[in-house]
Amino acid sequence: MVTSSEHRPSTVGELRESGHIQRTVKEEIRENLLAALRDGRDPWPGIVGFEETVEPQLERALIAGHDVVLLGERGQGKTRLLRTLNLLLDEWTPVIAGSELGEHPYEPITPASIRRAQELGDSLPVAWRHRSERYSEKLATPDTSVADLVGDVDPVKVAEGRSLGDPETIHFGLVPRAHRGIVAINELPDLAERIQVSLLNVMEERDIQVRGYTLRLPLDVLMVASANPEDYTNRGRIITPLKDRFGAEIRTHYPTRLDDEVAVILQEAHLTAEVPEYLLEILARFTRLLRESTSVDQRSGVSARFAVAGAETVSAAAVHRGAVLGEADPVARPVDLETVVDVLRGKVEFESGEEGREIEVLEHLLRRATADTVRTRLGGIDLAELVDAVEQGDPVVTGERITAKALLNELPELEVLDELAERLGAESDGERAAAAEFALEGLYLARRISKNPDINGQTVYS
Incomplete structure (x- = not known):
């Protein structure tokens, strides 16, 4: 949806009247990529040497709606390539104003946003988020925890009087906060194997679990990662169930010319x-x-x-x-x-x-x-x-x-x-x-x- 900065809808009612159609992140990327290819525009500005090898493979993976892991030695441009993915998102997208996870106004997923949507109806306020804010990147370090990626109970919210069983006591991690965006994890094998397990549900069922809470969030994210080839790295490995959940593994290389x-x-x-x-x-x-x-x-x-x-x-x-x-x-x-x-x-x-x-x-x-x-x-x-x-x-x-x-x-x-x-x-x-x-x-x-x-x-x- 393309709107001028002065005339963007500010409520859900105005958004529906404008004819806005909700799309998932992968649908958004697929349609914008296909439009760029049809128009002869370069979807990967600043990427050199991958025109005939890596780029076509990545384009096919994104059109198929796959999560992607890039495998290659150091200094081959893996991170640079991942950071161009946000250019395939719409420049601006509507979100529920004040929502913690940037939910779409048509589809609130957290208890607080669902309650607001029921109370306010068509008056639910809408804000607009730029595509640069929809790309989240995490360097996998050995001290990364499940709370960093998925979330944990927030003791401050508990101290405010909420009960431990209240799902609104959860402090969300990087992945749920990237809802309706792209999550990139650099050097994925450096994540401890028990931490990689926490991503299994996100990759397949598209939901999260936090300390046994019966909280199901239908997350809308594109998961991408970079890694060194497993045959030589001594720092760790990608566990087999997680590797199986990536739809595409693409090998990068140094410039051939x-x-x-x-x-x-x-x-x-x-x-x-x-x-x-x-x-x-x-x-x-x-x-x-x-x-x-x-x-x-x-x-x-x-x-x-x-x-x-x-x-x-x-x-x-x-x-x-x-x-x-x-x-x-x-x-x-x-x-x-x-x-x-x-x-x-x-x-x-x-x-x-x-x-x-x-x-x-x-x-x-x-x-x-x-x-x-x-x-x-x-x-x-x-x-x-x-x-x-x-x-x-x-x-x-x-x-x-x-x-x-x-x-x-x-x-x-x-x-x-x-x-x-x-x-x-x-x-x-x-x-x-x-x-x-x-x-x-x-x-x-x-x-x-x-x-x-x-x-x-x-x-x-x-």
């Missing part, structure tokens, strides 16, 4: 300085090589957050250099990639046999990623002129204490440098210095020039 990996970095990273796209491509290739390496524990995975944090670190290194050396518009250069290994090695889990070799493995894979990117980006450019200039002239010194202008001043005027700048879209001094350094690093990796540190810790190409 390099351009998707770069797109994730561009979307998620907060860059404080300009980072040329070829440096982001190096980080994306580096991350993908880590996921293929036998030295890395692949059961743990290498999160997309690794590449994102790497891009932010490289950007920060450029800003740091700009602050120290007085560069107004700092641009990241290949020399800044060295900071990634030192800062981010703790984000990768290595196999037990690789103890003590972590830095060596990371540096080797970073060199491979750089070499692959140079071949891709600079293929067809003859760099012999640059090699001759380095061999016949003075060594080229770069590093975190060398400005872009200083680096460019060390190089003679060469046509190949202009060709490099044009190929890589480099215009400013910072961009041209980064392009020249990119080519020099490629020549070093191809063993056409040498690279050594000097006494000041700078890098010397000669």
Whole structure:
């Protein structure tokens, strides 16, 4: 139902006169999803790399009205995907004004709302709830209790004079409070098994039980969850009866294409300085090589957050250099990639046999990623002129204490440098210095020039 903000019905009588039709959450999501697909709109904004795999599976599950669990290693975008589900809800939905569970005005379910509906009839007040308020998320932690999820007796209400048998003494938990909305549980296996049991009735019978109360609430919720694959997690498991109640289990994955990996970095990273796209491509290739390496524990995975944090670190290194050396518009250069290994090695889990070799493995894979990117980006450019200039002239010194202008001043005027700048879209001094350094690093990796540190810790190409 679409109504303007000024003319929304404020009572049940007005709501019926407007022609409003009540729908369950799953019907609402199904119809809005189908409408988006028919109109050619993307139901999953901000989700990259799942277009041909995960998204079609999830769409079929939602059309079927299934509760869903997403299985995948860390950093695959499971939570991000779950948080887009609320965009499939109606933007505004009517609720009984003042109701604890946000019940539909046509169908009160708590004793207090039922009593009010009988007393007020068509004058029952209606409020409007935005879809952002209809998504509830809980990170499953070992200390989560049944009271957190389902509810418990509220001693304050008992102290006010109500008897223990009165269902209005119940303080409702997260799941019933999400009535007519979406409940997302992150890292579901981390829930203690006895706590998972409390969700069985919610998943199948759509009601709750609190400390033996004969209270049946016909809850209208979509249950979704995320989990690491059960075959490797040591923290817990999803109990079989609960797993059976999820209508769909969908496996997520890391981006399968390099351009998707770069797109994730561009979307998620907060860059404080300009980072040329070829440096982001190096980080994306580096991350993908880590996921293929036998030295890395692949059961743990290498999160997309690794590449994102790497891009932010490289950007920060450029800003740091700009602050120290007085560069107004700092641009990241290949020399800044060295900071990634030192800062981010703790984000990768290595196999037990690789103890003590972590830095060596990371540096080797970073060199491979750089070499692959140079071949891709600079293929067809003859760099012999640059090699001759380095061999016949003075060594080229770069590093975190060398400005872009200083680096460019060390190089003679060469046509190949202009060709490099044009190929890589480099215009400013910072961009041209980064392009020249990119080519020099490629020549070093191809063993056409040498690279050594000097006494000041700078890098010397000669």
